[in-house]
Amino acid sequence: MAMFCARIRLIVTAMAILIFAVAALPAAAQQPNAVDPNADAVKEQQLLQQSNRIQGLGTIPDTKSYVIEQPMGRVWRQFHEVWLRWIGSIAVLGMLALLGLFYLIRGTVRIESGRSGVKIVRFTAFERFMHWMTATCFIILGLTGLNITFGKHVLLPLIGPSAFSSWSLAAKYTHNFISFPFTLGVILIFVVWLAGNIPNRVDIEWFKRGGGIIGRDHPPAYRFNAGQKGVYWIVVLGGTVVAVSGYMLIFPFYVTNIAGMQLAQVVHGVIAVLFVAVMLAHIYIGTIGMEGAFEPMGEGTVDLNWAKEHHSLWLEEEGARIGPGEMERQPAANYHGFRITDPNVPRS
Amino acid sequence: MARMKFLCDADRCIDCNACVTACKNENEVPWGINRRRVVTINDGKPGERSVSMACMHCTDAPCAAVCPVSCFYTTADGVVLHSKDLCIGCGYCFYACPFGAPQYPRVGNFGSRGKMDKCTYCTGGPEPDNTPLQYEKYGANRLSEGKLPLCAEMCSTKSLLAGDGDIIAEIYKDRVAKRGYGSGAWGWQTAYRETIDT
Numbered sequence: 001m002a003m004f005c006a007r008i009r010l011i012v013t014a015m016a017i018l019i020f021a022v023a024a025l026p027a028a029a030q031q032p033n034a035v036d037p038n039a040d041a042v043k044e045q046q047l048l049q050q051s052n053r054i055q056g057l058g059t060i061p062d063t064k065s066y067v068i069e070q071p072m073g074r075v076w077r078q079f080h081e082v083w084l085r086w087i088g089s090i091a092v093l094g095m096l097a098l099l100g101l102f103y104l105i106r107g108t109v110r111i112e113s114g115r116s117g118v119k120i121v122r123f124t125a126f127e128r129f130m131h132w133m134t135a136t137c138f139i140i141l142g143l144t145g146l147n148i149t150f151g152k153h154v155l156l157p158l159i160g161p162s163a164f165s166s167w168s169l170a171a172k173y174t175h176n177f178i179s180f181p182f183t184l185g186v187i188l189i190f191v192v193w194l195a196g197n198i199p200n201r202v203d204i205e206w207f208k209r210g211g212g213i214i215g216r217d218h219p220p221a222y223r224f225n226a227g228q229k230g231v232y233w234i235v236v237l238g239g240t241v242v243a244v245s246g247y248m249l250i251f252p253f254y255v256t257n258i259a260g261m262q263l264a265q266v267v268h269g270v271i272a273v274l275f276v277a278v279m280l281a282h283i284y285i286g287t288i289g290m291e292g293a294f295e296p297m298g299e300g301t302v303d304l305n306w307a308k309e310h311h312s313l314w315l316e317e318e319g320a321r322i323g324p325g326e327m328e329r330q331p332a333a334n335y336h337g338f339r340i341t342d343p344n345v346p347r348s
Numbered sequence: 349m350a351r352m353k354f355l356c357d358a359d360r361c362i363d364c365n366a367c368v369t370a371c372k373n374e375n376e377v378p379w380g381i382n383r384r385r386v387v388t389i390n391d392g393k394p395g396e397r398s399v400s401m402a403c404m405h406c407t408d409a410p411c412a413a414v415c416p417v418s419c420f421y422t423t424a425d426g427v428v429l430h431s432k433d434l435c436i437g438c439g440y441c442f443y444a445c446p447f448g449a450p451q452y453p454r455v456g457n458f459g460s461r462g463k464m465d466k467c468t469y470c471t472g473g474p475e476p477d478n479t480p481l482q483y484e485k486y487g488a489n490r491l492s493e494g495k496l497p498l499c500a501e502m503c504s505t506k507s508l509l510a511g512d513g514d515i516i517a518e519i520y521k522d523r524v525a526k527r528g529y530g531s532g533a534w535g536w537q538t539a540y541r542e543t544i545d546t
Contacts, residue, residue, distance in 0.1 A: 038359065038529040040395030045537070047389070056389035056399075059365055060382050065448055068387040068401045071538045073446045077410040080440070148416045148438065156418065165417045165434040172436050173460075252439060252461075262443050 044069075053259070064253055076262040080149070080269070088149055088273035095277040099284045109213060109290040111306050118304040120318065122296035127192060131297055134185030134235075137178050142276045144171035144178075149269065176250055179243065186239035189232070196223040197232040202313065212310050213285060223314040231282050238275045242268060350512035351426040352469055352491075353540065354500065355520055356400045358531045360507035363388055363398035367499035367508055371402070374470065374498040375487025381451040383467040384499050397531060400508050402499070403428065403449035403467035404539035411441035411450060411466075425491065426513075427471045432463040432485050441466075446538045469510070470497040517544045 047054045054069040123131070147155065147168060156164045202219075203226035209219040211227050219225075224232065245268035248255055256264065286293050292306035307315045363386050371377065371384045384402035405428045412420030412428060419434035420441075439461055441450045452461035472489030475482035482489060490497065500510030509516040517533070524530035524546040533544045 036529055038395075038531055041359075041531050042389045042395055042397050044532050044534050054389060056387040057391040058385050058387045059363075060368070060385055062380070062382060062385075065382060065385045066387055067448055068385075068389075068399060069446055069535060069538060070448070071446045073410055073444045074538075077414050077444045080414050080444070148440075152416055152418050161418065161434055165419070165436060168417050169436040172438055249439075258443065258448070265440075265443060 064258070067258060070258060072259065072262065076265070079266055084149055084266075084269045084273070087270060088146070091273045091277040092146075092280070095280045099281060099289075103284075103288065106213075106289075108288055111291050111303060112218075112309060113305045115292075115306075116304040119301040120304055120307060120315075121300055122302045122307070123300050125300065128297055128300055130185060130188045130192060133181055134189060137182035137185060138279060140178050141175055141182055142272070142279070144175040145272055146276070147171050148175075149273075179246055179250070182239070183243045186236060186243065189239075190236045193224070193232055197229045199226070199229060202226075203229060213289065218309045218312070220312045221310065221314065222317065223311060225311065227285075231278070234275070234278050238271055238278075241271050242275060245271070349424045349426075351514070352405060352511065353426070353513035353516060353536075354402065354404055354469075354497075355509040355516045355533050355536070355544075357507045357509065357520060357523065358397040358399050358534055359527075359529070360505040361386065361398040361400055362505055362507070364504060367400050367503055370498045370502050371467070374490075375468075376483075377465065377487065378453055381453060381465050383449075383451065383465065399534045400499070400503075401447055401535065403445075403469070404447055404535050405467075405469055406446075406539040407541060410444035410446065414440045414444040416440060421474075423471060425469075425471070427469040427491070429468055429471060429473055429486075430464065430466070431474045432465075433474075435463045437461040437463055439464075447535060467497075470495070513540070520544055521546055 044054065048069070048071060052070070052072055053067060055067045058066045148171075151164065151168060155167070159167070200222075202221060206219040206221055206226040209215045209217060211225060212218050213227070245264040248264040249261060249268065252261060286297065292303055295306075296302045304315075365386050368382060368384050368386060372382070375383065377383055384400060386398055386400045388396055388398045390396040405422075405426060407426075409420065409422065409428045411430075412418075412422070415430075416438060417434050417436055420428060420430045422428050437452060437460070439450075439452070441464060442448070442452075449466045451465045452463075453465065454460055454462045468486050468489075470488045470490035472478070472482045472492070473486035475485065477492045478489050488498070495501065496510045500508045503509075509519060520530070520533060521544060530546045532546075537543050
C-alpha cells in the first residue's frame with residue numbers, strides 16, 4: 001500500500017512539473033533579456049525639440065508653475081539685453097543726430113512772405129488739451145520706459161543702486177498709471193482728427209515734392225498735409241499697439257501665457273523706441289524746425305501767411321465756408337470755429 | 349569653492365511633494381509662493397515622469413542679465429541671489445527664467461507684484477548671515493551652517509540632489525551605471541550648458 005502511494009506521488013509530482021514547464025515556456029520566451037523601464041519615459045531633449053517648452057501637471061493651485069522649462073527665456077533675454085538696446089540706441093540717437101544735421105543744413109524754415117499779422121484759428125482749446133495731455137503722457141512714458149531698458153547702464157553708475165531702485169520703482173508705477181490718460185488721448189486723437197487724416201490724391205503730390213520741410217516749395221495741402229497724416233497714423237496705430245501690448249504686461253496671465261507676454265514685451269519695446277524716434281522728429285518740426293508751427297498748438301491760431309504757404313487748400317476751404325475776403329474784412333469776428341484777429345485793428 | 353547645483357533624478361521622484369513642503373516650512377514662505385514645485389509630465393500615461401523644479405542657479409543667469417535695476421548677484425558658491433531692497437517687482441526675471449522660478453507675493457495687476465521671491469538654495473540674502481532680518485526677507489541660511497538645502501536633504505528617495513555640481517553628477521553617473529538606465533539631468537543643458545554623460 002505504501003509503495004502504491006509513493007508511486008502515485010511520483011506520478012503526480014512528475015506531471016505537475018511537466019505542466020509547469022510547459023506553461024512556463026511561452027512566458028519565458030516573452031520575458032526580454034534586460035528590463036528597460038525608461039523605454040516609454042519622456043525625454044527632456046525630445047520634449048524641448050517638440051515644443052520648446054515642457055509642461056505637465058502639478059498639485060499646487062498656481063497653474064502657471066506647471067510649465068517647468070521654457071528655454072526661450074534665453075531668446076527673450078538676448079532680445080532685451082542686446083537687440084532692443086541696439087534698436088533703441090540707433091533709433092533714438094540716430095534720429096537726434098539726423099535732426100541736428102538737418103538743422104545745420106536747412107535751418108529754421110521761415111514763413112517766406114513774412115507774417116501778415118492776421119491770425120486764424122487752427123486748433124480749438126479742446127484739440128490743444130487733447131494734444132498736450134497725450135504729449136505730456138508720452139514724454140513721461142518715454143522717459144520711464146527708456147529707463148527700464150537703458151537706465152542701468154546710463155543712470156545707475158551715476159546715482160548708485162539704492163537711489164536708482166527708488167527712482168525706478170516710482171518710474172514703473174508712473175509708467176503703468178500714466179498709460180491710462182495716454183490711451184484716452186490716443187482714442188480722442190483718433191476720433192477728433194480722423195476726418196482730416198484720410199489719405200487722398202493731394203498727399204501723393206505732397207510726398208513727391210518733399211513737403212514744406214525737405215522740399216523747397218510749398219505743395220498744396222488740406223487741413224493736414226501728408227506728413228501730418230503720417231504722424232497721425234503713427235500715433236493712432238503705434239499708440240494702439242503700444243497700449244494693447246502694455247496692458248497685456250500690466251495684467252499678467254489674464255490674456256496670455258508666458259510666451260505671449262515675452263512676445264508682447266518685444267512688440268512693446270520695439271514699437272515704443274521707434275515711436276520715440278518719430279516723435280523727436282515731430283517735436284523738431286513743431287519747435288525749431290519751422291517758424292509758426294508751434295503757434296497752432298500753443299495758442300490755437302496761425303498766421304494767415306503760414307496757412308497760405310503750408311495749408312493752402314485748407315485756407316480755401318475755410319474761406320469758402322465763411323465767404324471770400326471775409327477774414328480780412330471782419331477782424332476779431334467769431335465764426336464757427338474760425339476766429340480772425342488782426343492786431344492792427346482795434347477791437348470795438 | 350564649490351559650484352552648487354540641483355539635480356533631480358526623474359527615475360526616482362515619486363511626486364510626494366515633501367521637497368515643496370520642506371521648503372515652505374524651512375523658509376516660512378508666504379501663502380501663494382512656492383519656491384519649489386513638482387511637475388508630472390505625461391501624468392497617467394506610460395512613461396510619466398515627475399520632476400522637482402526650483403531655481404537652478406544658472407551659469408550666466410538670465411534673470412540677473414535682464415534685471416533693469418541689477419539686483420542679482422552670484423555668490424562664491426555659484427548660488428544666484430537677489431536683493432529685495434533693490435527689486436522693483438517688474439516681472440522681467442519671470443519672462444527670462446527658463447524654469448519659472450521667480451515668484452511674486454501679490455497677484456500683480458498694475459505692476460504691483462511686490463518684491464520677487466525665489467529659491468535661495470537655503471543661502472539667505474545680502475543681509476548679514478543668520479540674522480532675523482535675513483530670515484524674514486529670504487528665509488533660512490543653511491549653507492552658512494554647513495548644511496545643504498532642506499528640500500534635497502529630506503528627499504525620501506534621494507531623487508533630488510544638492511551639492512557641488514561635480515560630486516552630484518558623479519553620484520548620478522554611478523546610479524545610472526548600476527541600474528542600467530537614466531533619464532538625464534533635467535534642466536542641466538538649459539541652466540549650465542552641460543549634460544552628464546552616462
